Amino acid sequence: MEKNNRGKFASKIGVILASAGSAVGLGNIWRFPTEAGENGGAAFILIYICCIILFGLPVMIAEFMIGRQTHADASTAFKKLAPGKIQWHWIGPLGVVAGMMIFSFYSVVAGWTLNYTIQAGLNTFNQMAGNGRENVFGDYFNQFITNPVWPTLCLAAFILLTHYVVAKGIEKGIERFSKIMMPTLFILLLVLAGFALTTEGAQEGLTFLFKPDFSKINSDVILSAMGQAFFSLSIGLGCLCTYASYFRPNVNLTKTAVSVAGIDTFVAIVSGLIIFPAVFSVPGMEPTEGPSLVFVALPNIFRIVFADYPVIAYVLPLLFYFLLVLASLTSTISMHELVTAYLHERHQISRRKATYIVTAVCLFFGILCSLSLGIGSLYTIGGMSLFDLFDYLTAKWMLPLGGLFIALFTGWQLERRIIWEELTNKGQLSFYGFKIFMFLMKFVAPVGILLIFLDQLNILSFS
Numbered sequence: 246m247e248k249n250n251r252g253k254f255a256s257k258i259g260v261i262l263a264s265a266g267s268a269v270g271l272g273n274i275w276r277f278p279t280e281a282g283e284n285g286g287a288a289f290i291l292i293y294i295c296c297i298i299l300f301g302l303p304v305m306i307a308e309f310m311i312g313r314q315t316h317a318d319a320s321t322a323f324k325k326l327a328p329g330k331i332q333w334h335w336i337g338p339l340g341v342v343a344g345m346m347i348f349s350f351y352s353v354v355a356g357w358t359l360n361y362t363i364q365a366g367l368n369t370f371n372q373m374a375g376n377g378r379e380n381v382f383g384d385y386f387n388q389f390i391t392n393p394v395w396p397t398l399c400l401a402a403f404i405l406l407t408h409y410v411v412a413k414g415i416e417k418g419i420e421r422f423s424k425i426m427m428p429t430l431f432i433l434l435l436v437l438a439g440f441a442l443t444t445e446g447a448q449e450g451l452t453f454l455f456k457p458d459f460s461k462i463n464s465d466v467i468l469s470a471m472g473q474a475f476f477s478l479s480i481g482l483g484c485l486c487t488y489a490s491y492f493r494p495n496v497n498l499t500k501t502a503v504s505v506a507g508i509d510t511f512v513a514i515v516s517g518l519i520i521f522p523a524v525f526s527v528p529g530m531e532p533t534e535g536p537s538l539v540f541v542a543l544p545n546i547f548r549i550v551f552a553d554y555p556v557i558a559y560v561l562p563l564l565f566y567f568l569l570v571l572a573s574l575t576s577t578i579s580m581h582e583l584v585t586a587y588l589h590e591r592h593q594i595s596r597r598k599a600t601y602i603v604t605a606v607c608l609f610f611g612i613l614c615s616l617s618l619g620i621g622s623l624y625t626i627g628g629m630s631l632f633d634l635f636d637y638l639t640a641k642w643m644l645p646l647g648g649l650f651i652a653l654f655t656g657w658q659l660e661r662r663i664i665w666e667e668l669t670n671k672g673q674l675s676f677y678g679f680k681i682f683m684f685l686m687k688f689v690a691p692v693g694i695l696l697i698f699l700d701q702l703n704i705l706s707f708s
């Protein structure tokens with residue numbers, strides 16, 4: 246795919262699925278329950294949904310507009326739209342760095358899902374469950390992630406898998422892949438949620454998820470919810486802007502954004518419906534468990550619900566972890582593509598070479614992140630492992646900051662004519678609520694994000 250012959254997504258459904266593929270991933274199934282669990286459940290979820298509507302959707306639409314209007318990588322796009330103006334194009338490199346950092350720590354967790362797929366294939370979990378010890382899955386998880394070799398190999402395998410798909414290019418690699426995978430994942434998640442709701446912890450799980458305790462809200466919870474919204478929608482770093490540069494002119498951007506945000510939120514809530522009933526069904530498990538939550542709660546669900554059906558107890562986890570690998574892959578592909586397109590188009594490096602550079606750099610940092618949870622755990626920065634630091638800096642600061650700039654750019658810098666053209670496909674679609682959209686873009690999103698930052702930094706206190 247050379248510069249003047251850029252790839253394109255072939256179909257509208259392919260566009261939605263590829264963008265939703267970027268959005269739906271470990272962010273929904275692993276990070277969302279972890280954050281919701283640590284931040285008090287329902288109150289967090291409420292703020293999360295507000296952040297999706299007030300900041301997430303407008304920023305996503307803005308990224309789509311900027312990408313499709315310019316048909317360029319995220320950095321060149323800003324340069325093209327605001328030539329010679331304040332250094333807007335720095336939004337691009339900020340996102341590229343965030344993308345590399347996310348790719349590095351995200352691949353560690355994706356590597357875990359790869360290992361869990363292999364272990365499910367070897368029937369390891371069912372055999373373990375048989376030996377009757379209380380927290381066998383928790384012990385297994387801790388032993389596994391602190392091992393210096395096996396998680397690193399899984400991580401490397403995962404990054405190479407991503408490399409392979411990105412190297413194949415847009416339509417053949419990304420689109421075809423998302424079309425099969427996403428619907429299968431939805432169906433399986435719904436089936437699992439159905440089963441989880443039959444467990445004895447279901448009632449408590451539902452209360453935790455849906456009955457807000459407002460006394461739990463503080464500035465950390467608000468920052469976490471905002472960060473999770475940006476992370477989960479893959480916005481604030483230019484990923485969706487890059488994808489939109491491959492959209493055709495007839496794609497309805499608003500509809501696509503609403504579908505993607507809807508699917509993403511739906512998957513996160515359904516994941517909560519699977520995980521929290523499981524947590525409250527297992528003695529000694531707490532929702533505040535952290536990153537191990539999904540990896541410990543899920544095998545427990547399979548154990549509890551399917552104890553008498555060994556075939557299902559074998560097949561379902563295998564299928565689930567396999568789909569989780571694929572869901573993670575559609576997300577890492579978008580991170581990889583963001584950086585590859587940037588190097589290729591902005592710095593005129595051949596696409597092939599760019600792909601290799603991204604893979605090599607992320608492999609390096611990914612291995613460091615993985616080791617930082619085991620043999621490297623004594624080395625911390627600000628009290629955090631490298632893995633936690635990358636997660637914290639990107640989700641809670643860099644992505645919302647990118648979102649803030651994108652909103653400011655669209656609200657105050659971008660020509661209104663371009664916004665109108667992009668929202669209506671040059672007048673072919675009707676768009677109601679243009680004024681509301683501009684108001685969100687100009688004031689609500691930037692001021693809201695800024696206030697949350699100031700609150701966290703204790704410069705302002707409203708929570």
Ligand code: PHE
Pocket residue numbers: 267268269270271272273347476477478479480482484576577579580
């Ligand atoms: N949104 C993805 C997920 O939920 C993660 C991601 C973040 C992907 C940023 C691309 C960019 O798993």
